[in-house]
Structures are given as C-alpha cells and as structure tokens.
Amino acid sequence: MSVFFPKAFAPPAARPHRSGAYPGTYPFDAPVLVLDRGRDGEADVAGRDDAARMAALRETVRRLERGGFDALPSSVSPLGVAAIDAVLHEGGLATGALHEILPAVGDGRDSPHDGAALAFASLCLGRFARAEDGTRRQTVPGRILWCRRAGGVFDARPYAPALAPFLDPARLILVETARADDVLWAMEEGLRCGALTAVLGEVFDTDLVATRRLQLAAEKSGVPALLLRRRGAPAATSSGVTAATTRWRVASAPSAPVRDRQGRLVEALGSPRWRLELLRNRFGDPSRADIPSWTVEWNDETGDLAVVSAPVDRSQGPPVERLVG
Amino acid sequence: MAVNAASREAGVRPGQRLADARALVPDLLTAHAEPDIDLDLLETLASWCERYTPWVAVDPLGGALVDSRLPMDATTQSVDRGPTATFGGDGGLFLDVTGCGHLFGPDTEGERAMLADLTGRLARHGFAGRAAIADTPGAAWALARFAERQGALLSPVGGHRALIASLPVEALRLDAATAETLRRLGLRLIGDLLPMPRAPLTRRFGDLLVRRLDEALGSAAEPIQPRVPAPAFRTRLAFAEPVGRAEDIAAATSRLLAALCGQFEKAGVGARRLDLALFRVDGSVRRTDIGTGQPSRDDRHLMKLFEEPLSRLDAGFGVELMMLSAMVVESFEAAQASMPMASGMGAAELATLPGFAAAQAGPVARHEDQRVVQLVDRLAQLLGAGNVVRLSPRASHLPERAVATSPAGLPAAAPGSWARVAALKGTRPTRLFACPEPIDVTAPVPDDPPMLFRWRDLAHRVVRAEGPERLVNEWWRDAPTPGDVQRNPVARDYYRIEDEDGRRFWIYRDGPFNAAADTGVTARWYLHGLCA
Numbered sequence: 124m125s126v127f128f129p130k131a132f133a134p135p136a137a138r139p140h141r142s143g144a145y146p147g148t149y150p151f152d153a154p155v156l157v158l159d160r161g162r163d164g165e166a167d168v169a170g171r172d173d174a175a176r177m178a179a180l181r182e183t184v185r186r187l188e189r190g191g192f193d194a195l196p197s198s199v200s201p202l203g204v205a206a207i208d209a210v211l212h213e214g215g216l217a218t219g220a221l222h223e224i225l226p227a228v229g230d231g232r233d234s235p236h237d238g239a240a241l242a243f244a245s246l247c248l249g250r251f252a253r254a255e256d257g258t259r260r261q262t263v264p265g266r267i268l269w270c271r272r273a274g275g276v277f278d279a280r281p282y283a284p285a286l287a288p289f290l291d292p293a294r295l296i297l298v299e300t301a302r303a304d305d306v307l308w309a310m311e312e313g314l315r316c317g318a319l320t321a322v323l324g325e326v327f328d329t330d331l332v333a334t335r336r337l338q339l340a341a342e343k344s345g346v347p348a349l350l351l352r353r354r355g356a357p358a359a360t361s362s363g364v365t366a367a368t369t370r371w372r373v374a375s376a377p378s379a380p381v382r383d384r385q386g387r388l389v390e391a392l393g394s395p396r397w398r399l400e401l402l403r404n405r406f407g408d409p410s411r412a413d414i415p416s417w418t419v420e421w422n423d424e425t426g427d428l429a430v431v432s433a434p435v436d437r438s439q440g441p442p443v444e445r446l447v448g
Numbered sequence: 449m450a451v452n453a454a455s456r457e458a459g460v461r462p463g464q465r466l467a468d469a470r471a472l473v474p475d476l477l478t479a480h481a482e483p484d485i486d487l488d489l490l491e492t493l494a495s496w497c498e499r500y501t502p503w504v505a506v507d508p509l510g511g512a513l514v515d516s517r518l519p520m521d522a523t524t525q526s527v528d529r530g531p532t533a534t535f536g537g538d539g540g541l542f543l544d545v546t547g548c549g550h551l552f553g554p555d556t557e558g559e560r561a562m563l564a565d566l567t568g569r570l571a572r573h574g575f576a577g578r579a580a581i582a583d584t585p586g587a588a589w590a591l592a593r594f595a596e597r598q599g600a601l602l603s604p605v606g607g608h609r610a611l612i613a614s615l616p617v618e619a620l621r622l623d624a625a626t627a628e629t630l631r632r633l634g635l636r637l638i639g640d641l642l643p644m645p646r647a648p649l650t651r652r653f654g655d656l657l658v659r660r661l662d663e664a665l666g667s668a669a670e671p672i673q674p675r676v677p678a679p680a681f682r683t684r685l686a687f688a689e690p691v692g693r694a695e696d697i698a699a700a701t702s703r704l705l706a707a708l709c710g711q712f713e714k715a716g717v718g719a720r721r722l723d724l725a726l727f728r729v730d731g732s733v734r735r736t737d738i739g740t741g742q743p744s745r746d747d748r749h750l751m752k753l754f755e756e757p758l759s760r761l762d763a764g765f766g767v768e769l770m771m772l773s774a775m776v777v778e779s780f781e782a783a784q785a786s787m788p789m790a791s792g793m794g795a796a797e798l799a800t801l802p803g804f805a806a807a808q809a810g811p812v813a814r815h816e817d818q819r820v821v822q823l824v825d826r827l828a829q830l831l832g833a834g835n836v837v838r839l840s841p842r843a844s845h846l847p848e849r850a851v852a853t854s855p856a857g858l859p860a861a862a863p864g865s866w867a868r869v870a871a872l873k874g875t876r877p878t879r880l881f882a883c884p885e886p887i888d889v890t891a892p893v894p895d896d897p898p899m900l901f902r903w904r905d906l907a908h909r910v911v912r913a914e915g916p917e918r919l920v921n922e923w924w925r926d927a928p929t930p931g932d933v934q935r936n937p938v939a940r941d942y943y944r945i946e947d948e949d950g951r952r953f954w955i956y957r958d959g960p961f962n963a964a965a966d967t968g969v970t971a972r973w974y975l976h977g978l979c980a
Contacts, residue, residue: 236951241878242980282880283839284869299835318819375950392914395980
C-alpha cells in the first residue's frame with residue numbers, strides 16, 4: 124500500500140485557493156490513499172475490519188475523483204460473464220461512467236459492419252436496465268435514450284425486433300438529429316436529466332473534450348453513458364484519445380458449425396460469436412500488460428453471454444494503445 | 449378597383465375608364481391591382497388587431513360589394529395609397545370586443561378610448577380607416593361604412609336601431625341588384641324597411657334581406673369566426689418604451705409565463721401548446737410557439753422551451769407589446785381519471801392504434817418521471833417532435849413496417865408488448881437499412897444463396913447461409929403494379945449469411961429467380977441489414 128498526494132488534489136497551500144475554485148469540500152488534511160488492488164493480497168490478510176476500512180477509503184477516493192461532488196454511491200452492473208467481470212473494476216461496468224464501444228476493422232480495410240458492436244451495446248444497455256430494475260421502486264421502467272444522427276439514404280437504424288432479446292424496446296427513446304454535434308448535446312442533456320436508465324450515442328468521430336464532458340455528466344448524475352462508434356479504427360493508429368472509463372472493441376467471430384442430433388452438419392447459422400477486446404480499463408489492474416480479450420457466444424435462448432475460449436495472449440504483438448488512468 | 453379620398457373628391461369613381469379618369473385628374477397615379485398582396489396585408493392587420501381581442505375575423509364579404517354606385521368612403525379600413533381590387537378599398541375586419549373596453553376605461557369611456565386608440569395607431573402606421581362599435585356586427589359594419597358623422601361610430605348599448613335607421617339600404621350588406629330594386633321602390637333608408645311586414649319582404653326579395661335586417665338589429669345571431677382559435681388563457685405585457693434586447697424579452701416572457709401558470713393553477717390545467725406574439729413597433733407581429741408532450745404548468749420548464757425559439761425571433765426596432773396565449777390546454781384531473789392501464793397482449797396491440805394511445809396518455813403519464821417528460825419536451829423543441837420518438841411493434845411481417853414510431857411525448861407501448869416480436873430473435877438484423885442496398889452476387893445455382901457478394905466495393909465470401917425466408921407483400925394492401933415491382937417486389941427471399949470473418953448479413957432476392965419470365969423483371973439481390 125502506498126501513500127502519496129496526487130498532484131491534482133494537493134493541499135491548499137500548494138494551490139492558491141480561490142472561492143469557487145473547488146465545487147465542493149473534501150478533506151485536504153487527510154492523506155490520499157491509492158491502493159494497488161490485490162497485488163499481494165493485503166486485503167485478505169488484514170481481516171474484516173480492514174475490509175470495511177478499505178471500502179470507506181475507496182469511497183473517499185471516488186469522491187475525490189469526482190471533483191468533490193457529493194456523488195451518488197457508484198454501482199456496477201455485471202455483464203454476467205465471470206471471466207470478464209473479474210477484470211472490470213468492482214466486477215462490472217460502472218454506472219455513472221462513459222463506456223466506449225468500437226466496431227472492429229478486419230484486415231486493414233474499413234468495414235462498415237457494426238452489427239456485432241451494436242448488439243454488444245444493446246446487451247450492455249440491457250444489463251444496466253436489469254441492474255436498475257432491481258433497485259428501483261417505480262411503476263414505469265426507466266427510459267433509455269438512444270441518440271443518433273439520421274443518415275439519409277444510407278441510413279441504417281437500430282432495428283428494434285433484433286434488440287428485443289437484449290432490452291425491452293418499449294423503454295427506448297430514439298433521438299435523431301440532423302447534425303453530429305447535436306448527438307453529443309442530446310446525450311449530455313439526457314445525462315444531466317438524471318432520471319434515465321442509460322444514454323447511448325452513435326457517433327462517427329469524437330474527441331477528448333467531448334468525451335470528457337460526457338464522462339463528467341455521467342459521473343455527476345450516476346447515469347451510465349455508452350458511446351457507440353460507427354467507424355472502427357485500426358488499433359495501430361489509435362483512434363484518438365477519449366475520456367471513457369472503458370473502451371471495447373467488438374468484432375464478429377466465425378460461429379461454430381451447427382450439427383443435428385445425429386452429428387451431421389446442418390446448413391444453418393449457429394449462435395453469433397463476438398471477439399471482445401478491452402482496450403482501456405481505467406480502474407483495472409495496472410499491472411496487466413496485455414489487452415484482455417475474449418471470444419464470446421451469445422445464446423439467444425437463455426439470453427446469456429459465455430466465453431468460448433481462454434483469453435488470447437497478445438503480448439507479443441506490437442504495442443497497442445494502452446491507457447491506465 | 450379602388451380610389452383614394454382625393455381622387456374621389458375630384459370625381460374619379462371605381463369602374464371608370466382610365467381615359468375618363470385621366471381627363472378629370474390629369475396627374476392621376478395608377479397602379480395594378482394585387483389582390484393577393486392586399487389579402488396578405490389584411491391578414492397582417494388582423495394579426496395586429498389581436499392586441500385588442502383574440503376574436504378577430506376578416507370580413508367574409510370583403511370586396512364583394514364593390515360597386516361604383518356605393519359611396520366609397522364607407523370602408524372599415526381602406527388602404528389610402530395604391531388602388532386595389534377585391535379587398536382594396538373595401539376590406540374589413542370584425543373584432544369582437546365584448547368585455548375588452550374596460551381595459552381602457554370605465555363603461556362607454558373605455559370603448560371610446562379603445563376606438564380612438566385603434567384608429568390612432570392605424571393612422572400612425574399610414575392606414576386610413578374607419579371603425580365603429582355597435583351591438584351587432586351588422587350594425588357596426590353599416591356604421592363604419594355609411595355613417596355620416598364621426599360621433600355615430602360608437603353606438604350606445606341598445607342604440608344601434610335608431611342609428612342605422614337613417615343609413616341607406618346598402619348598409620345592410622345586400623347585393624347590388626337587391627339594393628337597386630329597393631331604391632326603385634322608394635325604400636332608400638333602412639328606416640323605411642323597419643315598419644314593413646316581413647312576409648311580403650321575404651316573398652319579394654328572398655331570404656337574404658330579412659336575415660341581414662335581423663342580423664343588423666340583433667334578432668338573429670351572427671357569430672364572429674376568429675381567424676385562429678381563441679385561446680382559453682392569455683396574458684399580455686405592454687411596455688411604455690419599446691424593448692429590443694434579447695435579455696429583456698426573455699425576462700418579460702418569463703414574467704408572462706409565471707402569470708399564465710398562476711391561471712393554470714387556478715383552473716387545474718396544464719399547457720400543451722403556447723403561442724408567444726411579439727407586437728413590434730413597426731406594426732408587424734412575430735410569433736413563436738412551443739409544445740409539450742404532456743400538460744405542464746411549470747413555468748421554469750416552459751421558459752426553457754422558449755429559450756431557443758426566442759433567440760431566433762427578431763425584435764426589429766423594438767417590441768411594444770407581448771402576448772402569451774395557451775392555445776391548447778389539458779386538464780390534469782381528466783388525465784388522472786381516465787381508464788386504468790390495460791395489460792397484456794391485447795392492450796399492447798390496442799396501444800399501437802393512435803387513438804387508443806392518446807386515450808391512454810393519462811395513466812401512463814402520471815407515472816412517468818417528470819424529469820423524463822421535461823427532457824423529451826426540451827429535445828423535441830430543438831430537434832422537432834418527429835425526431836424524438838418511441839418505438840412500438842406493428843403487426844406486419846414486412847421488416848421495414850414492423851416498427852411504428854410515435855412522438856416520445858406519447859406513452860410507449862406497454863411493457864411486454866415486444867415479447868411477441870422477440871420470438872424472431874436472431875433472425876432479424878440489428879441494423880436495418882432504410883433503403884436496401886443492391887449487391888452483386890455470384891451464386892452457383894440460381895435459387896441458392898450466393899457464394900460471393902460485393903457490397904460497397906468489398907467482396908465477402910459466404911461461409912454459411914440460412915434461408916430462404918420468403919416474405920410476401922401484405923395481402924390486405926393493393927397489389928403492386930408492374931412498374932412498382934422493382935421498388936416493391938411481390939415476394940422477397942431472405943437469407944442470413946455469414947462471411948469468413950464471422951460478419952453476418954441479411955440479404956434478399958426480390959422474387960423467385962424464375963419469376964423473370966412472368967414479370968419481365970430480373971430478380972436482383974439486396975442487402976437489407978447487418979446482423980449481430
């Protein structure tokens with residue numbers, strides 16, 4: 124366990140204090156603890172009291188990170204896949220955070236196919252909705268705001284019947300704008316409103332400033348935000364830095380051949396498989412050098428996602444973007 | 449055709465030949481008649497007159513009575529410059545000022561002051577007009593057009609009978625032929641008609657004369673049809689000095705909203721549609737409106753909706769009067785008292801009917817989080833109500849028709865209504881193209897799924913395929929005409945295919961391959977969607 128003062132939260136002496144400079148109050152006199160999670164199992168050794176203290180410290184850290192706002196206690200909604208949830212901070216996708224989902228590009232050519240990414244985004248939305256339904260005491264299920272730019276002749280809307288296995292399309296409020304900037308504006312309005320289950324935006328391009336705004340708005344209201352990028356980017360060129368808490372790349376993967384009861388091959392399509400890569404995991408284990416990736420299979424019948432093979436070790440590959448915040 | 453007062457004194461009459469008129473007045477100015485522009489101007493004037501009362505109507509008779517024999521100084525409001533036709537010197541406006549006079553002063557004083565205010569303002573804007581107030585529209589029309597003295601323009605309550613008795617019969621809004629006949633019979637004044645027995649009058653001149661007489665006297669009702677539906681609630685704010693700064697106008701709007709919401713509170717209603725009118729000093733009126741998905745009387749929320757449209761309004765040289773009207777209001781109580789929300793499949797299907805959805809708005813609206821309702825209003829105000837939608841299933845097997853959108857202000861389909869559609873599960877694409885995109889296909893056997901296809905200049909090798917799923921046109925719709933087949937084929941054979949990278953597509957062939965012989969149209973392949 125190491126103790127130090129992060130630069131941004133230095134005591135007032137180190138930073139001229141102006142009224143209004145700090146939106147809230149937080150204990151300047153207390154040292155800030157940054158915990159290396161599970162490096163050598165300290166938490167296990169320390170016992171139950173220490174576990175409670177750890178939780179309190181984590182909460183303190185979270186408040187500091189949220190700029191002193193009296194933030195809602197953050198929660199996570201698990202994806203439902205043990206192998207993936209184990210990598211994520213606190214075992215799931217954080218609500219009150221921005222998550223980015225990129226479609227993959229295959230073999231260096233720019234593929235417009237983001238069907239798998241869209242499905243994964245819907246799955247995440249569904250998980251957020253399910254987590255919220257468990258805590259909410261409202262008669263009307265929370266709404267999900269889906270913002271996108273209408274694309275004219277080449278437009279391809281998300282198709283509600285195909286999303287139905289992931290989430291109830293009746294919860295969706297679909298917002299279509301004429302300009303790309305309005306998508307971000309609508310998302311921010313939705314996050315500020317604070318009464319939604321989740322907000323999703325389909326964007327082609329974005330930058331650090333825009334995503335930072337979304338991330339802050341999500342942190343403040345505790346509403347999860349998803350950014351579904353329409354255009355994939357090759358990993359080598361790193362498609363711009365964003366402030367997202369997690370960033371996923373989703374590619375289609377060849378599905379398993381379908382066999383009938385006698386074991387003969389059937390001309391049919393099996394359950395869809397996706398290859399998930401967690402390109403960025405802000406609160407993840409900083410000691411990990413590789414990019415966690417899984418091949419998962421979506422089961423239509425049960426509504427479950429399951430890992431079909433062990434994470435692929437890609438540490439030998441060229442250094443790809445890696446941001447640990 | 450119309451002439452102005454100066455020409456009239458010189459002897460020029462409408463209907464005269466131009467040469468004759470020129471002989472009388474050598475330096476006569478003439479211009480072509482532009483009835484459309486006159487009508488626009490009259491509408492603008494009517495809009496302007498809404499500062500006095502919401503019940504403003506353009507005189508439906510307008511210029512129907514243009515006749516050289518009528519004294520042309522008898523106009524309610526006439527344009528003094530530029531000869532005009534239909535509405536020209538003869539157009540008129542009706543204002544129902546019942547109960548409006550007291551804003552200007554007590555009793556008759558108020559009405560007199562209002563009349564003076566109206567004519568004074570019109571004169572300042574360059575209009576020569578005459579206005580009269582009487583108990584009935586017919587009497588006011590007669591007085592405004594035919595009264596000799598200015599004093600007669602305000603008829604005391606109950607005094608219109610005596611006043612119009614001395615006016616010529618034309619003042620009864622009769623057609624020229626009837627008026628001419630009456631004159632020939634020696635019935636020159638309305639007073640001459642009053643003691644006459646009704647039955648012979650009707651027999652001789654038809655229904656119109658007696659009806660006009662009754663309307664003028666007030667024994668027959670003649671309601672004024674306002675140009676726009678009169679609002680149930682309205683607040684106004686007049687400024688001593690014209691204001692032009694955006695901040696001032698915004699502040700005034702928020703004051704008006706606060707006042708209006710106070711009225712809503714008392715009446716137990718909320719606004720669905722508000723109209724803000726800015727009366728500019730140059731006489732024009734700028735309007736903007738906002739709508740809400742559900743009745744609201746939260747003035748801060750409504751002000752937020754006004755922010756963006758206000759920024760687009762041009763105050764010109766300044767605004768002298770602002771008026772905020774609630775065009776559509778809905779009762780909160782009624783919304784709560786309507787039927788309880790039905791549940792299950794039947795209700796879900798019913799809910800897709802527009803009428804039923806509207807009827808259901810109440811109970812659902814009550815439970816919906818107000819913050820979401822206000823968010824939807826804000827988004828809809830800026831992006832358009834049609835761009836903020838909810839999705840509900842529609843009973844159609846055609847993929848592009850299976851999703852119905854409705855404004856998000858209305859409630860969504862009941863939870864669970866998508867359950868039936870969810871049975872389609874993986875067989876439908878996650879993205880559906882608005883226009884199916886043509887693809888080039890290599891297929892070994894004409895009726896088989898392709899082995900290779902090119903989409904957007906990229907070749908995809910098909911590894912697996914599933915299909916066909918044949919979707920035919922809805923039988924309850926008209927069969928497509930032969931020319932329409934290309935766009936709207938009779939049947940489509942859909943295949944789900946997976947390429948070597950695992951990407952899945954939803955493609956179709958617009959009809960069986962051998963249909964080419966029957967219809968003369970070769971079957972083509974399209975990509976309709978991207979699957980998960």
